[in-house]
Amino acid sequence: MSAHATHECVQLVPIFQELAADQLDTIESIVQHHHYLPGETLFNADDPLDTLMIVSGGQAKVYQLAANGREQLLYLLQTGDIDGEAALFENKRRTSYGEALVPTDVCSIRREDFQTLMQKYPSISINVLNVFGKRLTQLERQTTSTATESVEARLANYLTETAASLKVTAFKLPLKKKDLATFLGTTPETISRKLTRFEQVGLITQKPGKIIQINDADQLLLIE
Amino acid sequence: MSAHATHECVQLVPIFQELAADQLDTIESIVQHHHYLPGETLFNADDPLDTLMIVSGGQAKVYQLAANGREQLLYLLQTGDIDGEAALFENKRRTSYGEALVPTDVCSIRREDFQTLMQKYPSISINVLNVFGKRLTQLERQTTSTATESVEARLANYLTETAASLKVTAFKLPLKKKDLATFLGTTPETISRKLTRFEQVGLITQKPGKIIQINDADQLLLIE
DNA sequence: TTTGTTTCTTGATGCCGGTCAAGTTTTTAT
DNA sequence: ATAAAAACTTGACCGGCATCAAGAAACAAA
Structure with missing residues (x-):
């Protein structure tokens, strides 16, 4: 499992779960691997949002900065979590900051590649919709909670x-x-x-x- | 309101925008129309989430209740907005309340029908992903704003x-x-x-x- | 170890904004 | 129109929590 170090990333990710091994191979071949040390920046607000990130190990925080400079932590990314889906379909920029909390491994897929994948394997879109849905539900609760409790x-x-x-x-x-x-x-x-x-x-x-x-x-x- | 049952509802909705007239006809034929008076309930938390709602006229608020009973307004639905996508793919229940603020027209599509539509017209899933993305971005900002400013x-x-x-x-x-x-x-x-x-x-x-x-x-x- | 740095805890202080209450204006209904 | 209800405004009060500050503890580096 060296050059064969195959679906290390992609097999962790729920959005690819219905795919067969050879399909996972295909995907693995187009991802890029990155490693981040604690405190290192995964991305900044205003960065072009052109890749989907998959956390294959470690832990990272995603936060925004308010106008007054105060920080708001939105998500804590764990192994298997993805980030960057939000605007994979538009040509927007990021609105949040990502930072590794511990040594963290990330695989990334470029937007065009991911769109091709979604066309080829429709189950992926459905799974992405699921991820979106869960995240929305979670954020709705967080909003209600911070605003009212x-x-x-x-x-x-x-x-x-x-x-x-x-x-x-x-x-x-x-x-x-x-x-x-x-x-x-x-x-x-x-x-x-x-x-x-x-x-x-x-x-x-x-x-x-x-x-x-x-x-x-x-x-x-x-x-x- | 709907004297001639053309694509009154569905043509308003961004998620159907790429579709041709006859395709819109097909969709229109499977939607159900409802009318609500100001103050009337569109849905309650814990309702089974089995329909996608399209606001074809009027205005409605979507809110949650916190544990202490306080209300948090999450969305203001306007003509063309949709609601209920969040869990169209799981078999969850609603977490929010919907209430008409003015006389409001709503078309609804059952989940199974909508899933069939998405399979038939893939552009719909892409558009739904877009709606999700915008909503997520908006909610992230709202969370940050209420928590820090x-x-x-x-x-x-x-x-x-x-x-x-x-x-x-x-x-x-x-x-x-x-x-x-x-x-x-x-x-x-x-x-x-x-x-x-x-x-x-x-x-x-x-x-x-x-x-x-x-x-x-x-x-x-x-x-x- | 020892030293320096970051994180955590505890205290003192002040203010933003929520709550309760009473009066006023606007809307709705008759 | 007038009456009743709902929405809004303004005042008085005060409590939760942020802020500032200083010391303690935990952690990291050499």
Whole structure:
């Protein structure tokens, strides 16, 4: 599996899941591989949006900058996630910034190539529509949540959801407080305070290494 | 409204724009027409999401309810807009509420029919992807804006953008203050106050009938 | 280790904007 | 038209959370 290092990227990606091995080979042959160190930039706002990016390993954050310079984290890209679909069909520019949080591998496909692929394998468009749909639903919730709920409720919700999606009761925060803060639309200081408060009333326990242990998920979800 | 059942609905919709007249006829023959009075419900959260809705006239709001009961306006559907694409490809339920603001006409297409159409006319999927992309981009901006900018900045931005998109310098607010408030993530009272303040410093002029006249768009955009 | 740097925590302070309330204007209905 | 209801405005109050600042802890490099 060296020159044969084949579908490393593409087989990870849900949007290609219905395809056969030889079709994946075809795709793999047209992707470009990149590696990014922590802190390195994957893309900037205003960059021409001409490639679809596939994260084949690592972790990266996608964020926007508001007019006042404040940062808003929109997505946390994990292995198998894609980015750049948003305007693959228009000739727009990016509106967000992408930055590796850990050593990260990315495969990219040029727009024209991807469009050809979609014509050839219609299942891809359907899958892309699915990705869009999920992302829209997620963003709608995030918008509603940041606009209408208290920081405490948002944080409590984030903790219980993360634990639930990992099917665990204790987990390590996947982000620095600063990034978590921009994701939840607040500040690192407030996160610290709220976590301390949750611990004081027994809802969670904090352990060294950013480990959070959920003690009472039901109560956490009742916070408003 | 629909005296002669031509392609009244479907010809309005960007996603069908490449299709020929007889193809539009085919589509028109499978849509269902509905009419809603102001305040009537188009759909509720938890409704099965099995139809694509096309607004052929009027205006409707799409909003979510947060856990604490507060409302968040996500989209304002106008003639030609569609809704329900989000989960046309999964068997999910709705997460938002739809409500007519004025007398509103809607055509709907059942999911299976729409999927058949997409197979038959591939241009439709591409167009749907475009709609998704625009909506995602818009929501990303809205998320960033509500999470990071002041109410004053958001309102100022809304005013200048609305004026710009209408290519006018004075316009009638298309929403009641309450709805505008839930769109901007604030309250009717605060909107009133901020508008009064803008007027006091000469940035805008308010005229009877919810008419807003922009006097200094540049200054408005500098507010933070 | 030791040193420097980044991240995190905790305190003090202030303000934006939400809430409640009362009065006014506009819209709708009769 | 007048009456009733809904929408809007303005004031008073105050609480949540951002900001600024300083110290503690965690991490990285040499």
